[in-house]
Amino acid sequence: MITLYDLVLDGDRRPSPFCWRAKLALRHKGLDWRDEPVGFTEKHKIAFADSQLVPVIHDGTKVVKDSWAIAKHLEQAYPDKPLFPGAAGASYAHFVVGWVDTAVHPALFPLLVSDLYERVRPVDKPYFQESRAKRLGTTDFAAIQGIARETGVATFRSALEPARRVLREQAFLSGEQPAYPDYALVGAFLWARSTTPFELLEPSDPVHGWRERMLDLFDGLGRKAKAA
Ligand SMILES: N[C@@H](CCC(=O)N[C@@H](CS)C(=O)NCC(=O)O)C(=O)O
Structure with missing residues (x-):
């Protein structure tokens, strides 16, 4: 096991x-x-x-x-049911991972940092505060999040544009069925879902519909997980 x-x-x-x-x-x-x-x-x-x-x-x-x-x-x-389907599947997945790590996560973090801090286990709060203050240059997470929600939502949505273009034409980043590129991106939304009630997407956004499909996968694995 x-x-x-x-x-x-x-x-x-x-x-x-x-x-x-x-x-x-x-x-x-x-x-x-x-x-x-x-x-x-x-x-x-x-x-x-x-x-x-x-x-x-x-x-x-x-x-x-x-x-x-x-x-x-x-x-x-476990080669059955490929995570990286197709000839360039592993390269595509690696590219999406790099894009999410360097463009999507950094745009998302300030939008949720204070709500996340509120949900850190009490015993872990001093560690979180010190380690994240090093990254953000302040312990005033509420201020960072407040400013981000005024000015950073558009930046976050615009970081998603490469996915939006694909999802206008197909159900998943990997085609008709989801695969690792989809899991790489939806991780960001599951992070947000577990830490903040703040809504990141417009209902008309193709990424919104895709996120709903992703939450339903595997008997609702993501949807059933404890939300903020
Ligand atoms: N490149 C790593 C990143 C892993 C990572 O940053 N994990 C975070 C959780 S999202 C962590 O373990 N943080 C613990 C800490 O900050 O002390 C991966 O893809 O697995």
Whole structure:
């Protein structure tokens, strides 16, 4: 049985976009796993993997850290139901991962940082405050989020334009069926969903309809997860 180490917030909320990629990839492959929640200050749980970050999976004798390495491991170890369908599938997935990590996540983080902080487990709050203040240059997360919601929503929506162009023409980033590029992007929305009630998308946005389809996948795995 595979074990997945997944970041946990107060009330068993699961925010990590990278862990969501791993969970959706596992379900895509039809694989089951044992869930091991990891709080921000429970790094001892993943010390065996020599990692400070989740996701980490333990699959038989193999320990794999980093969501992209996990996707590649699953594709190689369980070749049925490809995560990267088609000749250039792995390259396309890698490109989407890079785009989400460098353009979508940075545009999203300030929009939810204060709501996220509110949902961090009390025991983890000092760690979160200090580590994220280093990134943001302030501990005033409410101010950052307030400014972002006034000026940053358009920036976030415009970062999604490459996906919107594809989703105007097809149901999923990967075509008629979802695959890893879809999981890479929806992780961002599952992160948001678990941390804030703030609505990021207009109902008329093709990305909105795609997000609904993604939430329904695998018996509503994303939709059933605890929301903000
Ligand atoms: N490149 C890594 C990034 C993993 C990552 O940043 N994980 C975050 C959760 S979203 C984490 O473990 N944070 C713990 C911390 O900040 O201490 C991947 O794709 O798996």
